[in-house]
Amino acid sequence: METLMSVLIGVLFAIGAYLMLSRNLLKIIMGSSLISHGANLLILTMGGLKKGGAPLLGEGSASYTDPLPQALILTAIVINFALTAFLLVLAYRTYINVGTDDMEQMRSIEDE
């Protein structure tokens, strides 16, 4: 199972990296979003994948899943959600204001 997850994470990272290297702003945002999904899955996998136990630590329970990775992912997802929302709005504003979504044309100010 862990191996399969590793392959999946690798694929997500590869696609994300490919998208981030493109010139189109929207593709870059999609790419950063995919990469962060890959990172979340990696946290889950790194905590160890188990079946048949609730994520709690009770007195009587014989098996349990480690709840910490899930808590970490939850936090990371919330942050990433806010970030992606902000980035989309920013990209829209930039597109309206600058008139392009091509990163080549977003080179810095008055290069002399």
Next chain:
Amino acid sequence: MNNIVVLPLIIPMFTGLLLAFFRKNIILQRTLSLASLVAVIGTTLYLVGQVRNEGIQILEIGGWQAPYGIVLVADMFSVLLVLTASVVSALCILFAFQTIGVQREQSYFYSLFQFLLTGVNGSFLTGDIFNLFVFFEVMLLASYVLLSLGGTKRQLKATIKYVVINSLSSTVFLLGVAYLYAVLGTLNMAHLSVRVAEVGQSGFLTVVAFIFMIVFSLKAALVLFFWLPESYSAPPTAIASVFAALLTKVGIYALFRVFTLIFYHQPEITHTLLGVLAALTMILGSIGAVAYRDIYRILVYNVIIGVGFIVVGLALFTEQAAMGSLYYLLHDMVAKALLFLLGGIIITVAGSEQLKRMGGLIRHYPLLGWSFLVTLFALGGIPPLSGFPGKVLILQQGLAKGVQYAGFNWLTALALISSLFVLFSLLKIFILAFWGETRPGSNAEIKNINGLLVPCVGLLALSIFLGVGAEILYPYVEQAGYSLLNPQLYIEAVLAR
């Protein structure tokens, strides 16, 4: 357990939330944000006294015991940084009152400023590596909005790149956290330190250390500084100076924390690499600083040189060098804020960012000119100003280490030469902008800048105090350096009861 540890981050957080409800009432916004900063400074001063007398203070949030819950840890290193950060932001906000403009003030500027400070102080105080990630994000999200607030073309272009690069580096931070958790099964920094010492810093852990080095280097602008020049020159002066004073310093702090507390077992690999990175940063920063004739560009490359210099102290990895770095960090926060504020005023009065369109400013603005001159001497490290004690400690240690290993002599030489480049690049601004003939047309009417100079003079006084009063600070800095190089103190404070 000490509840005061949480105040430096909770006061700005609640102030920020509160201010969001009163966006139209500018007077209230100004008063409250200044009051919040004064309160943070007051509590931090008290905390400094406590740490001095009683050792490292901790707070287990929610009463959860140390390795399980999140702890806030206030050791001397972090408290001094929190104190300086708060004082510098208070003075920058005084500058913002006069320059930032009603539109930005009504668009949550003060709330965002408070959130930025929450993130910065939180990063300094937290004792949990995932919590460090969260506070980084708090700080970064506030900085994204502050950078784009106002929505000019230049700001938007800069923000896009800044956000994309930082979101990628945050993802890499998460990867590092995931690997660390997989290997060591904990995220509490003190506990991590214990576990790394138990299992030994194997090859795998060193690779994880490199991941953290990449992330923090990107935040600190150590070699990976390509994002910095554009994003620090786009926003208004008050915001740019807070960024220059605080943001990269948080990255440097994280490097110090991780490479003195957790990954300190193989300094011949990790710290040598940090030395190489510091050397590269100083070389590239120096080239940038002399290459441009545009005030903001020169100033941002000076930020980069400063980062390289501070990390030299970490690469040397001795107690004295760590003290030198701390002295220099405190100085750099004050001096960089001051430099950016003065640079902003020069641009306002000259009406251009290009040095070739300036000249003769000293005739109408003598105080501005002399403040700038003193600042540039402080940054060059001329005694008795604030850059001197840090530089002298780092260079001394560099030469002492150079006896054992010749590579450190090169590093020391580069650190020394980079100071000359700092002096040269800033003197160029001074000579071209303040001396010579007044340009016709460019500064025809003389602007009243006395109000703007008040925060600058405050920072200048602070900078002189950091130099002249180095003796007063010495016991505090010594305690910080000692606890950095002796991680068992930190571990005992957090884990032992």
